[in-house]
Amino acid sequence: MIEKVLTLGLGKVGTLVGVLLSKQFQVTGMDKQKPHYPYELPFDVITGDVSDEKLMQQLIADHDAVVSALPYFLNKTIARIAHQEGKSYFDLTEDVETTKYIIDLSKTATAVMAPQCGLAPGLIGIVGAHLANDFEKLRSIEMRVGALPKYPNGELGYSFTWSAAGVVNEYINDAEAIHHGQLKQMTSLQGKETITINGASYEAFYTSGGLGTMCETYAGRVDKLNYKTIRYPGHCDLMNFLIHELHLKDQKQSLEDILKNAKPEVDEDVVLVYAVAEGWKNGQLKRNEFCESYDPLTIDGQTWRAISWTTAASLVAVIEMVASGALPNKGFIKQEDIPFQGLLNTQTGQFFQKQALREIEIA
Numbered sequence: 001m002i003e004k005v006l007t008l009g010l011g012k013v014g015t016l017v018g019v020l021l022s023k024q025f026q027v028t029g030m031d032k033q034k035p036h037y038p039y040e041l042p043f044d045v046i047t048g049d050v051s052d053e054k055l056m057q058q059l060i061a062d063h064d065a066v067v068s069a070l071p072y073f074l075n076k077t078i079a080r081i082a083h084q085e086g087k088s089y090f091d092l093t094e095d096v097e098t099t100k101y102i103i104d105l106s107k108t109a110t111a112v113m114a115p116q117c118g119l120a121p122g123l124i125g126i127v128g129a130h131l132a133n134d135f136e137k138l139r140s141i142e143m144r145v146g147a148l149p150k151y152p153n154g155e156l157g158y159s160f161t162w163s164a165a166g167v168v169n170e171y172i173n174d175a176e177a178i179h180h181g182q183l184k185q186m187t188s189l190q191g192k193e194t195i196t197i198n199g200a201s202y203e204a205f206y207t208s209g210g211l212g213t214m215c216e217t218y219a220g221r222v223d224k225l226n227y228k229t230i231r232y233p234g235h236c237d238l239m240n241f242l243i244h245e246l247h248l249k250d251q252k253q254s255l256e257d258i259l260k261n262a263k264p265e266v267d268e269d270v271v272l273v274y275a276v277a278e279g280w281k282n283g284q285l286k287r288n289e290f291c292e293s294y295d296p297l298t299i300d301g302q303t304w305r306a307i308s309w310t311t312a313a314s315l316v317a318v319i320e321m322v323a324s325g326a327l328p329n330k331g332f333i334k335q336e337d338i339p340f341q342g343l344l345n346t347q348t349g350q351f352f353q354k355q356a357l358r359e360i361e362i363a
Contacts, residue, residue: 002088002323004028006063007043008050008078010035013092013118013162014069016304016312018043020348021067021319028063039302050074053081061085065112065319068092071165076101079113086110088329090319092118092311094170094209103213106332112322114333117315119271119307120145120227121212122335123343123352126314128214128275130340131288135279138222141214144195144204146230146272147307150295156239157232159266161307164256170229171239172249173208176215178225183215186226189240195230197272197291204228205236213334230272270295271306297351309351317349 003026007018010031018029019042027043034047048055050070060066060081065088068078072095079102082089088111093099099115106113116122120143128143149159160167175186186206195204210227218225242248248255271294278287294306304312318338321327326342343349 002064002319004063004065005319006030006059006066007069008066009069009071010045011069011163012305012308013311014067015041016299016308017067017069017315019299019302020312020316024320024323024347028059030059050078053077056081057085060087063087065090067315067319071163072098072169073165075115079105079115082111083109083113088112088322089114090117090315091115092122092315094118094121094166096173096176096209099209099212103332109331111330112328112333113331114318114322116209116212116335117318118311119147119273119314120210120229123310123314124210124227124273124275125212125214125335126338126340126343127273127290128277129217129336129338131275131277131290132218132222132279134288135277135281135286138218138277138279139285140224140279141218141222141277142224142275143210143227144230144272144274145210145227146202146204146270148230148232148270148272149266150268150270151266152232154263155234156263157235159263159269160260161265161269161305162311164260165252168252168256168259170207170209171243172252175206175208175227176211177206177227178215178218178222181220181223183219189236189243191226191228192236193228194233195274197230197274198293201233202230202272203233203236204230212336214336217334217336230274267303267305268296269306271310273310292352294352299351313348313351314343317343317346320346320348 005025007029021027022043029045068091072093083105102115124143128141177186188207192205195202207229273292275290297309
Protein backbone atom coordinates (compact mmCIF):
# COMPACT_ATOMS: atom_id res chain seq x y z
CA MET A 1 0.00 0.00 0.00
CA ILE A 2 1.28 3.47 -0.88
CA GLU A 3 0.10 6.33 1.32
CA LYS A 4 3.22 8.32 2.23
CA VAL A 5 5.64 9.35 -0.54
CA LEU A 6 9.06 10.98 -0.22
CA THR A 7 10.04 13.09 -3.25
CA LEU A 8 13.74 13.91 -3.61
CA GLY A 9 14.91 16.84 -5.72
CA LEU A 10 12.65 19.88 -5.98
CA GLY A 11 13.54 21.36 -9.32
CA LYS A 12 10.71 22.08 -11.73
CA VAL A 13 9.94 18.41 -12.43
CA GLY A 14 10.40 17.18 -8.86
CA THR A 15 8.23 19.97 -7.48
CA LEU A 16 5.42 19.21 -9.92
CA VAL A 17 5.71 15.51 -9.03
CA GLY A 18 5.11 16.51 -5.41
CA VAL A 19 2.18 18.75 -6.37
CA LEU A 20 0.48 16.01 -8.38
CA LEU A 21 1.15 13.28 -5.82
CA SER A 22 -0.21 15.46 -3.01
CA LYS A 23 -3.69 15.23 -4.53
CA GLN A 24 -3.83 11.55 -3.56
CA PHE A 25 -0.97 10.85 -1.16
CA GLN A 26 0.77 12.32 1.87
CA VAL A 27 3.92 13.88 0.38
CA THR A 28 7.19 15.11 1.83
CA GLY A 29 9.60 16.86 -0.52
CA MET A 30 13.32 17.25 0.16
CA ASP A 31 16.14 19.23 -1.38
CA LYS A 32 19.41 20.78 -0.26
CA GLN A 33 17.73 24.17 -0.17
CA LYS A 34 14.06 24.99 0.18
CA PRO A 35 12.82 25.95 -3.30
CA HIS A 36 11.74 29.55 -3.81
CA TYR A 37 8.44 29.59 -5.65
CA PRO A 38 6.05 32.58 -5.64
CA TYR A 39 3.27 30.36 -4.31
CA GLU A 40 2.74 27.95 -1.45
CA LEU A 41 3.46 24.30 -2.17
CA PRO A 42 0.69 21.85 -1.15
CA PHE A 43 3.08 19.45 0.60
CA ASP A 44 5.66 19.51 3.39
CA VAL A 45 9.20 20.49 2.41
CA ILE A 46 12.35 19.69 4.35
CA THR A 47 15.99 20.44 3.64
CA GLY A 48 18.72 17.84 3.71
CA ASP A 49 21.65 16.31 1.88
CA VAL A 50 20.93 13.10 -0.03
CA SER A 51 24.56 12.06 0.46
CA ASP A 52 23.82 11.68 4.19
CA GLU A 53 22.97 7.97 4.14
CA LYS A 54 21.85 7.85 7.77
CA LEU A 55 19.36 10.65 7.14
CA MET A 56 18.12 9.03 3.94
CA GLN A 57 17.66 5.69 5.68
CA GLN A 58 15.53 7.33 8.37
CA LEU A 59 13.41 9.27 5.89
CA ILE A 60 12.86 6.41 3.45
CA ALA A 61 11.99 4.02 6.30
CA ASP A 62 9.24 6.44 7.34
CA HIS A 63 7.56 6.43 3.91
CA ASP A 64 5.92 3.83 1.69
CA ALA A 65 7.64 4.98 -1.50
CA VAL A 66 10.45 7.23 -2.61
CA VAL A 67 10.63 9.17 -5.88
CA SER A 68 13.97 10.42 -7.10
CA ALA A 69 13.95 13.48 -9.32
CA LEU A 70 17.67 13.84 -8.67
CA PRO A 71 20.50 13.85 -11.24
CA TYR A 72 21.11 10.31 -12.52
CA PHE A 73 24.42 9.90 -10.70
CA LEU A 74 22.73 10.15 -7.29
CA ASN A 75 20.12 7.45 -7.86
CA LYS A 76 22.03 4.26 -7.03
CA THR A 77 22.37 5.06 -3.34
CA ILE A 78 18.69 6.02 -3.00
CA ALA A 79 17.60 2.86 -4.81
CA ARG A 80 19.84 0.71 -2.61
CA ILE A 81 18.40 2.18 0.60
CA ALA A 82 14.82 1.81 -0.67
CA HIS A 83 15.57 -1.83 -1.48
CA GLN A 84 17.04 -2.43 1.98
CA GLU A 85 14.04 -0.83 3.68
CA GLY A 86 11.50 -2.68 1.52
CA LYS A 87 10.06 0.53 0.09
CA SER A 88 8.88 1.19 -3.45
CA TYR A 89 11.28 3.18 -5.62
CA PHE A 90 10.58 5.33 -8.71
CA ASP A 91 12.89 7.58 -10.73
CA LEU A 92 13.34 9.43 -14.04
CA THR A 93 16.80 8.21 -15.00
CA GLU A 94 17.94 7.79 -18.60
CA ASP A 95 21.26 6.32 -17.45
CA VAL A 96 21.71 2.72 -18.63
CA GLU A 97 24.22 1.73 -15.95
CA THR A 98 21.96 2.99 -13.16
CA THR A 99 19.03 1.06 -14.56
CA LYS A 100 21.03 -2.18 -14.76
CA TYR A 101 22.00 -1.68 -11.11
CA ILE A 102 18.34 -1.28 -10.13
CA ILE A 103 17.34 -4.35 -12.15
CA ASP A 104 19.83 -6.38 -10.10
CA LEU A 105 18.36 -4.99 -6.87
CA SER A 106 14.84 -5.82 -8.02
CA LYS A 107 15.59 -9.55 -8.11
CA THR A 108 15.34 -9.64 -4.31
CA ALA A 109 13.01 -6.66 -3.82
CA THR A 110 9.96 -6.87 -1.60
CA ALA A 111 8.47 -3.71 -3.12
CA VAL A 112 8.41 -2.03 -6.53
CA MET A 113 11.59 -0.93 -8.32
CA ALA A 114 10.54 1.28 -11.23
CA PRO A 115 13.19 3.50 -12.79
CA GLN A 116 12.84 5.34 -16.13
CA CYS A 117 9.32 6.65 -15.40
CA GLY A 118 9.67 9.94 -17.26
CA LEU A 119 9.27 10.93 -20.89
CA ALA A 120 12.10 9.12 -22.70
CA PRO A 121 12.59 6.56 -21.33
CA GLY A 122 9.11 6.27 -19.94
CA LEU A 123 6.07 7.49 -21.83
CA ILE A 124 7.62 6.85 -25.24
CA GLY A 125 8.20 3.18 -24.40
CA ILE A 126 4.62 2.83 -23.17
CA VAL A 127 3.36 4.34 -26.43
CA GLY A 128 5.72 2.25 -28.59
CA ALA A 129 4.63 -0.98 -26.94
CA HIS A 130 0.98 0.05 -27.26
CA LEU A 131 1.41 0.39 -31.02
CA ALA A 132 3.36 -2.86 -31.28
CA ASN A 133 0.86 -4.94 -29.29
CA ASP A 134 -1.63 -4.60 -32.12
CA PHE A 135 0.33 -6.94 -34.43
CA GLU A 136 0.49 -10.71 -34.70
CA LYS A 137 4.07 -10.41 -36.02
CA LEU A 138 6.31 -7.36 -35.65
CA ARG A 139 8.73 -5.84 -38.13
CA SER A 140 9.84 -2.56 -36.52
CA ILE A 141 9.33 -0.05 -33.71
CA GLU A 142 10.77 3.45 -34.07
CA MET A 143 10.40 6.15 -31.43
CA ARG A 144 11.29 9.84 -31.43
CA VAL A 145 10.99 12.52 -28.72
CA GLY A 146 12.03 16.16 -28.67
CA ALA A 147 11.91 18.68 -25.81
CA LEU A 148 12.48 21.98 -27.59
CA PRO A 149 12.15 25.74 -27.20
CA LYS A 150 9.05 26.86 -29.06
CA TYR A 151 10.99 29.76 -30.54
CA PRO A 152 14.54 28.54 -31.30
CA ASN A 153 17.38 31.03 -31.07
CA GLY A 154 20.91 30.72 -32.46
CA GLU A 155 22.51 27.89 -34.39
CA LEU A 156 22.02 25.30 -31.64
CA GLY A 157 18.28 25.98 -31.61
CA TYR A 158 18.05 24.77 -28.04
CA SER A 159 17.55 25.75 -24.41
CA PHE A 160 18.02 23.70 -21.25
CA THR A 161 14.54 23.17 -19.89
CA TRP A 162 15.75 20.11 -17.95
CA SER A 163 19.00 18.70 -16.56
CA ALA A 164 22.08 19.71 -18.53
CA ALA A 165 23.89 16.76 -16.93
CA GLY A 166 21.23 14.42 -18.32
CA VAL A 167 21.45 15.89 -21.82
CA VAL A 168 25.24 15.62 -21.89
CA ASN A 169 25.10 12.06 -20.55
CA GLU A 170 22.73 10.89 -23.28
CA TYR A 171 24.76 12.66 -25.99
CA ILE A 172 28.02 10.97 -24.91
CA ASN A 173 27.05 7.40 -24.00
CA ASP A 174 26.30 4.82 -26.70
CA ALA A 175 22.70 4.01 -27.62
CA GLU A 176 21.20 0.53 -27.78
CA ALA A 177 19.22 -0.52 -30.85
CA ILE A 178 18.13 -3.61 -32.74
CA HIS A 179 19.24 -3.57 -36.37
CA HIS A 180 18.58 -6.46 -38.76
CA GLY A 181 17.40 -8.43 -35.75
CA GLN A 182 20.67 -8.00 -33.84
CA LEU A 183 21.39 -5.95 -30.72
CA LYS A 184 23.76 -3.10 -31.64
CA GLN A 185 25.53 -0.29 -29.83
CA MET A 186 25.03 2.92 -31.81
CA THR A 187 27.21 5.98 -31.35
CA SER A 188 25.10 8.83 -30.01
CA LEU A 189 24.76 11.90 -32.26
CA GLN A 190 24.94 9.58 -35.29
CA GLY A 191 22.20 8.21 -37.55
CA LYS A 192 20.89 11.70 -38.33
CA GLU A 193 17.63 11.79 -40.27
CA THR A 194 15.11 14.41 -41.30
CA ILE A 195 11.65 14.16 -39.75
CA THR A 196 8.59 16.27 -40.64
CA ILE A 197 5.87 16.90 -38.06
CA ASN A 198 2.88 19.13 -38.78
CA GLY A 199 4.70 20.57 -41.80
CA ALA A 200 7.85 21.56 -39.87
CA SER A 201 11.25 19.93 -40.48
CA TYR A 202 13.40 18.59 -37.65
CA GLU A 203 16.41 16.32 -37.34
CA ALA A 204 16.57 13.18 -35.22
CA PHE A 205 19.62 11.19 -34.11
CA TYR A 206 20.65 8.43 -31.73
CA THR A 207 20.99 9.28 -28.04
CA SER A 208 21.54 6.97 -25.06
CA GLY A 209 18.90 5.58 -22.74
CA GLY A 210 15.66 6.40 -24.53
CA LEU A 211 14.71 2.76 -25.13
CA GLY A 212 14.97 1.76 -21.50
CA THR A 213 14.68 -2.05 -21.39
CA MET A 214 12.94 -2.46 -24.75
CA CYS A 215 15.87 -4.11 -26.54
CA GLU A 216 15.77 -6.96 -24.04
CA THR A 217 11.98 -7.19 -24.21
CA TYR A 218 11.79 -7.31 -28.01
CA ALA A 219 14.92 -9.35 -28.73
CA GLY A 220 14.13 -12.00 -31.35
CA ARG A 221 10.74 -10.42 -32.08
CA VAL A 222 11.63 -7.43 -34.24
CA ASP A 223 13.94 -6.60 -37.14
CA LYS A 224 14.39 -2.95 -36.19
CA LEU A 225 13.97 -1.10 -32.90
CA ASN A 226 15.47 2.31 -32.19
CA TYR A 227 15.07 5.61 -30.39
CA LYS A 228 16.24 9.03 -31.57
CA THR A 229 16.06 12.53 -30.09
CA ILE A 230 14.39 15.30 -32.09
CA ARG A 231 16.11 18.67 -32.46
CA TYR A 232 15.97 21.65 -34.80
CA PRO A 233 18.21 21.29 -37.90
CA GLY A 234 21.92 21.98 -37.30
CA HIS A 235 21.99 20.99 -33.62
CA CYS A 236 23.51 17.55 -34.15
CA ASP A 237 26.54 18.76 -36.14
CA LEU A 238 27.35 21.47 -33.60
CA MET A 239 27.13 19.05 -30.67
CA ASN A 240 29.36 16.58 -32.51
CA PHE A 241 31.89 19.37 -32.96
CA LEU A 242 31.85 20.27 -29.24
CA ILE A 243 31.86 16.73 -27.88
CA HIS A 244 34.12 14.90 -30.31
CA GLU A 245 36.21 17.37 -32.27
CA LEU A 246 36.97 19.56 -29.24
CA HIS A 247 37.11 16.43 -26.99
CA LEU A 248 34.77 17.93 -24.41
CA LYS A 249 33.39 14.43 -23.84
CA ASP A 250 36.27 14.08 -21.39
CA GLN A 251 35.29 17.29 -19.57
CA LYS A 252 31.61 16.79 -18.79
CA GLN A 253 31.32 19.51 -16.18
CA SER A 254 32.95 22.09 -18.46
CA LEU A 255 30.62 21.09 -21.28
CA GLU A 256 27.57 21.40 -19.02
CA ASP A 257 28.69 24.84 -17.83
CA ILE A 258 29.30 26.07 -21.40
CA LEU A 259 25.92 24.88 -22.63
CA LYS A 260 23.93 26.19 -19.64
CA ASN A 261 25.62 29.59 -19.99
CA ALA A 262 24.98 29.71 -23.73
CA LYS A 263 21.41 28.38 -23.72
CA PRO A 264 19.49 29.32 -20.55
CA GLU A 265 16.01 28.09 -19.72
CA VAL A 266 12.91 29.39 -21.48
CA ASP A 267 9.30 29.07 -20.39
CA GLU A 268 7.76 28.63 -23.85
CA ASP A 269 8.66 25.09 -24.90
CA VAL A 270 7.15 22.20 -26.82
CA VAL A 271 7.44 18.42 -26.43
CA LEU A 272 7.12 16.28 -29.55
CA VAL A 273 6.30 12.58 -29.17
CA TYR A 274 6.32 10.37 -32.27
CA ALA A 275 6.27 6.60 -32.55
CA VAL A 276 5.58 4.13 -35.34
CA ALA A 277 5.29 0.34 -35.37
CA GLU A 278 5.01 -1.94 -38.38
CA GLY A 279 3.94 -5.55 -38.59
CA TRP A 280 1.46 -8.06 -39.90
CA LYS A 281 -2.19 -8.21 -38.92
CA ASN A 282 -4.48 -10.80 -40.50
CA GLY A 283 -1.70 -11.58 -42.94
CA GLN A 284 -1.37 -7.98 -44.14
CA LEU A 285 1.50 -5.56 -43.48
CA LYS A 286 0.21 -2.57 -41.49
CA ARG A 287 1.63 0.55 -39.83
CA ASN A 288 0.49 2.17 -36.56
CA GLU A 289 1.51 5.75 -35.77
CA PHE A 290 1.32 8.11 -32.80
CA CYS A 291 2.23 11.79 -33.05
CA GLU A 292 1.47 14.45 -30.45
CA SER A 293 2.75 17.93 -29.66
CA TYR A 294 2.47 19.08 -26.02
CA ASP A 295 2.63 22.71 -24.87
CA PRO A 296 2.97 24.33 -21.44
CA LEU A 297 0.01 23.57 -19.20
CA THR A 298 -1.70 25.45 -16.37
CA ILE A 299 -2.50 23.22 -13.40
CA ASP A 300 -4.42 24.70 -10.49
CA GLY A 301 -3.48 28.22 -11.53
CA GLN A 302 0.26 27.58 -12.08
CA THR A 303 1.79 27.22 -15.55
CA TRP A 304 4.34 24.45 -16.11
CA ARG A 305 6.65 23.91 -19.05
CA ALA A 306 5.76 21.11 -21.43
CA ILE A 307 8.88 19.11 -20.47
CA SER A 308 8.03 19.47 -16.78
CA TRP A 309 4.43 18.35 -16.88
CA THR A 310 4.84 15.54 -19.44
CA THR A 311 7.70 14.06 -17.42
CA ALA A 312 6.05 14.49 -14.03
CA ALA A 313 2.62 13.31 -15.17
CA SER A 314 3.99 10.11 -16.68
CA LEU A 315 5.80 9.23 -13.44
CA VAL A 316 2.88 10.08 -11.15
CA ALA A 317 0.45 8.09 -13.32
CA VAL A 318 2.66 5.01 -12.88
CA ILE A 319 2.64 5.48 -9.09
CA GLU A 320 -1.16 5.76 -9.20
CA MET A 321 -1.35 2.48 -11.10
CA VAL A 322 0.89 0.71 -8.59
CA ALA A 323 -1.12 2.11 -5.67
CA SER A 324 -4.43 1.02 -7.23
CA GLY A 325 -3.23 -2.50 -8.03
CA ALA A 326 -3.27 -1.93 -11.79
CA LEU A 327 0.46 -2.73 -11.79
CA PRO A 328 2.46 -5.23 -9.69
CA ASN A 329 3.36 -4.19 -6.14
CA LYS A 330 6.73 -5.96 -6.14
CA GLY A 331 9.77 -6.28 -8.38
CA PHE A 332 10.99 -4.46 -11.49
CA ILE A 333 8.45 -2.71 -13.68
CA LYS A 334 9.32 -2.26 -17.35
CA GLN A 335 7.80 0.81 -18.96
CA GLU A 336 6.76 -1.24 -22.00
CA ASP A 337 4.66 -3.49 -19.74
CA ILE A 338 2.52 -0.54 -18.62
CA PRO A 339 -0.77 -0.36 -20.57
CA PHE A 340 -1.11 3.00 -22.30
CA GLN A 341 -4.87 3.16 -21.88
CA GLY A 342 -4.46 2.33 -18.20
CA LEU A 343 -2.06 5.25 -17.82
CA LEU A 344 -4.48 7.59 -19.62
CA ASN A 345 -7.28 6.49 -17.30
CA THR A 346 -5.46 7.59 -14.14
CA GLN A 347 -6.22 10.96 -12.56
CA THR A 348 -2.87 12.34 -13.71
CA GLY A 349 -2.78 10.49 -17.03
CA GLN A 350 -5.80 12.50 -18.14
CA PHE A 351 -3.43 15.40 -18.76
CA PHE A 352 -2.29 13.67 -21.93
CA GLN A 353 -5.91 13.55 -23.12
CA LYS A 354 -7.08 16.99 -21.98
CA GLN A 355 -3.90 18.93 -22.73
CA ALA A 356 -5.61 20.81 -25.54
CA LEU A 357 -7.74 22.53 -22.89
CA ARG A 358 -4.52 24.18 -21.62
CA GLU A 359 -5.87 24.50 -18.06
CA ILE A 360 -6.83 21.74 -15.64
CA GLU A 361 -8.30 21.86 -12.15
CA ILE A 362 -8.33 18.69 -10.04
CA ALA A 363 -10.21 18.54 -6.77
